[in-house]
Amino acid sequence: MALVGLNLRPALSSLAPLLARVQLELGLSAAAIGVLTTLPVLCLGLFAPAAPWLSRRIGIERTLSIALLLLAVALLLRAGEGLWPLFAGTAMAGAAIGIAGTVLPVLVKRELPRGADLVTGFYTMALCLGGALGAGLSIPLAEWLGSWQRSLGSWALPALVALVCWWAMMPQPIPRPGHQRHGIMGTGLLRSPLAWQVTLLMGCQSSMAYIVFGWLPTLLQRRDIGEAEAGVLLGASVFVQLFSALGAPWLARLGRDERPALLLLLALIGAGFYCLLLGPPVLRWPGVVALGLGQGGSFSLALTLLVLRSSTPAIAGQLSAMTQGIGYCLAALGPLLVGVLLHFEASIGGIWALLTGLVVAAMLLALLAGRNRHLDIDEQGRFITRQQQPV
Template sequence: MTTDARPDPRRVVLFLFLMVLVGLNLRPALSSLAPLLVRIGADTGLTPLAIGALTTLPVLCLGIFAPLAPWLAKRVGPEHTLALALGILILGLVLRGVPGVPLLFIGTLLVGAAIGIAGTLLPALVKRELPGGADLMTGVYTMALCLGGALGAGLSIPLANILGGWRFSLISWGLLAGLALLAWMTLMPRTPRSIATPPAGGSMRELLRQPLAWQVMVLMGSQSSLAYIVFGWLPTLLQARGYSEAEAGWMMGASVMVQLVSALGAPWLARFGRDQRPALLLVLGCVAAGLWLLLQSGENWRWPGVVLLGLGQGGSFSLALTLIVLRTANSRLAGKLSGLAQGGGYTLAAMGPLAVGVLLQLEVSMNVLTLVLLLIVALAAAFALLAGRDLRLDVGRDGRLFTR
């Protein structure tokens, strides 16, 4: 197959539009739940531990179902696999708002499965469609994720008040997912543009033998754990500190909105050198400072804390996704590393929200909770020093995977 060095500009613009529209749907299903947890607990009688399981379930499903994405894409094509994921997302969003605690958990499970599959596919699609600027385009995709997360956090309480309850607020996000599915099925080009076929080789078994793959996975998991703790528990923690329900939701929404800046800027910053360690340590330092200010400092420091937390989390997630692209030589390897990093990483990340639920059930102090969160930041920083090095996974002439 011949190599097309100059992608069709119309195809590139169309793909970017669809990528952003799909990305907008991969976080509201998670962030819209957190501001409503107090209402959900009061209405359903769920304990803090059960609420912790509810916030953990979608993240765990991200990890469990992410490895299915490359398998499905190989059999039915990445485009149809992504359409299937969007359909499952719509079903999960609707079921989550239907009366009955079991349906709340089943819908949440389906939401996590759909996001796990779709989120794993997109980095490989970006690498395929835009190989020359895949790292910056990953930043655009991450920016769409952050915007969707901000909308989910900021609008969930107003939607509940307007629509008459938290159930309708959760269901309403199915409309945005329906729009994305319709656009994807209508506009997505059915065949990939003419590109050189990546060399075969690099099985999952070989990938698991590469320390670099594990380092990227643990970095993805540890920083994602912090992100889903914020999505799942930050409004509850802020309410425990004396903020109102609406104010806590808007503070989380504002923090997620700030992520737009660093989600787009961090990959650009990382391009100044082949070593991404300085950029990773910078954004993780912002996460630590933001958490400390929000959970330990006075009310006057809440907005600096919101800004620092947003800058840090947007940048760390964007860079973690960018490393999947930068640490692989072709789209085939990017897809496999994406499945491993997001599958294993999100399984690891699921322990974070559950751990916070257990700590709240035990009624530990805010000081203990803050210390636990800062220890997770330290773990992410340690693996950032390893995964951020100038290394790349490639396939040799003999078909074997190696790190160079």
Template sequence: MTFSKQAFSKLPWRFLLLMILVGLNLRPALSSLAPLLHRIQQDTSLTPLAIGALTTLPVLCLGVFAPMAPRLSRQYGPERALSIALVIIATGLLVRWWPAPAALFIGTLLVGAGIGVAGSLLPALVKRELPHGADIMTGVYTMALCLGGALGAALSIPLAEWLGDWSHSLAAWSLLAFAALIAWEVAMPRTPPLKHQPGQTGTGATVGLLRKPLAWQVTLLMGSQSSLAYIVFGWLPTLLVNRGYGEAEAGWLMGLSVLIQLISALGAPWLARLGRDQRPALLLVLGCSVAGLWLLLMGDTSLKWLGVTLLGLGQGGSFSLALTLIVLRTSDSRLAGRLSGLAQGGGYALASLGPLGVGIMLEMQVGIAAVTWLLMAIAAVAAVCAWFAGRSRQLAFAEDGSLTTLKAPRR
């Protein structure tokens, strides 16, 4: 698919800019925490296991609250539901201003809940606003997520130095969340509610998805690649410090890796269009992630820049493609919303086991080599899921309202 000048001029630019602004808020709350874990542990006396629970909590909340997005969308409309999610994110970030363990956990829970709902709503909105170019627009949205994540990781330590405290650094990101909320409320799309269609409301569609292998394949891919991503968000700076890097350098390396994700987040959907399906693109980006992690954690320190580059290219591309599969494997925006809730809800619930597992391993003083092999095993699971989820298939409603799996149409 290519965009003509006429089609380019008809793109919903206001929605795209809003989508980018909202996307910028869905990662700093997570990525800004990891570089500060050492300071947090010193000031609060939290054990490594408690720190592991803290890094796991937002990912678990993504899984628990993402399935609520379709219900909120039906009750309030997707636009208003997204506003609610932004309010929750901003509130959670403000709660982190109080430098106490209870506030840190409560704020992180709220942030995870808001991000879970917002992240599940956006793919369906993208499918609705630009149905014939949703895969490319998902890449743009993912690029915004990556940029937000990079800013959160890279600026976390400098903000703490400037503002005088790690809690102020974490809470400062609420300003960006409030800016997005105001912009969304002022300029969000105004659309009439969609009429009821058989099989597309209530719980029937979700139950039907649970019976479809394709839905599970997309969900497991989302979960396994997200597990790698949130281990990096939660623990990569700590693992690099254990290898001998300085605290600030470890934060910058992680930030650079997330910044590099911008390239593959936008480019991976284009790459996926070159073949009959998305399997080659998925396996390529997963291979880059594996190579990058191995070089950073096991390779010579002189190869750190190559490792950072490969990790960034791999993780940006794998997350972008996983989100793209949600819109490519569904025939309309409502079904995309259902699959988004299932894939991100179930996927993130599974992904939360990754950061928790690393936290337990570090509590037991297991070496970096064992952690690295755990990451390799998760990547192998992701590759198997990618092989099946990447096939050219699509979930659609039949005339009688039942859910069926068809060969995906040409794009």
């Protein structure tokens, strides 16, 4: 699962440092670049609900295999010349990541239910490492391989390696019937306040993350930071996420619920945005560290909530599909809005105000979604909310 997680961010983070080259070579407007950065996030949301449907028909393991194969094909397609391969490959990569990211929490809930929060932190750490590698190696690979297309396409190789390793070591090569309790499909999830709280928290957190993936280097370049240094700063921020992604579940265990940890991490995100976008140059690296710690930890806890707020793997699958489906569709609006603002020559201060608004909204949602509750199914097959029992 960690090896799979390693491949779920380079397709997104490797594009951001190269946006200036892509825009110059293909003659794209800021709005078109905004569409390009929004497209994979939108496909994440649109295709996440397909994961439970596929899992019920071919099994979770084979669903993940198909997602990895689609990801490798998408990355190879993106290495082609012209607009069509770039946009089509980016959309396919988002679809593959949406499917794979939806089934991973279900596997965690099924295989290691009692340590689900710590295991989620572990594969989230691998996911953040992949994002850091994508951002940090994007420019060097373009220089070494001779083009930005080859740099983007080179990430198909680790996806193929992950596919081979997953097929060889996955826990169940042949799908088996699950326990009857786990196979129950509830109704009325869209009417559950708790499900919406987790969904909207994921949407706000992911919107900030994909704005950073898609636009942080461009925003830093507007503050007279060079292309290479901007890519390094993004890579460093994503690399720092490794430590908080692994440590956040441990931090959350110190309290009665996840609210204090979530608020602390979201405050770090807000401080990081201020230092990078409005602060003096001396705060550049402290801002990178704060942003990385906040985003890595909050993303890890957001994924953990999908497991902790579910009483069975089947519920985890349905909640994961809703949260990542609707949440990522909402998150896609963030990069698109930033692209539109830049197209109309908005100031860095205006973009900072947008990001600060997202941080405040996420904090309010964290106060609700972080409470000690979980989703269950009553005798009539409807979703209900229960007080979480101590483990």
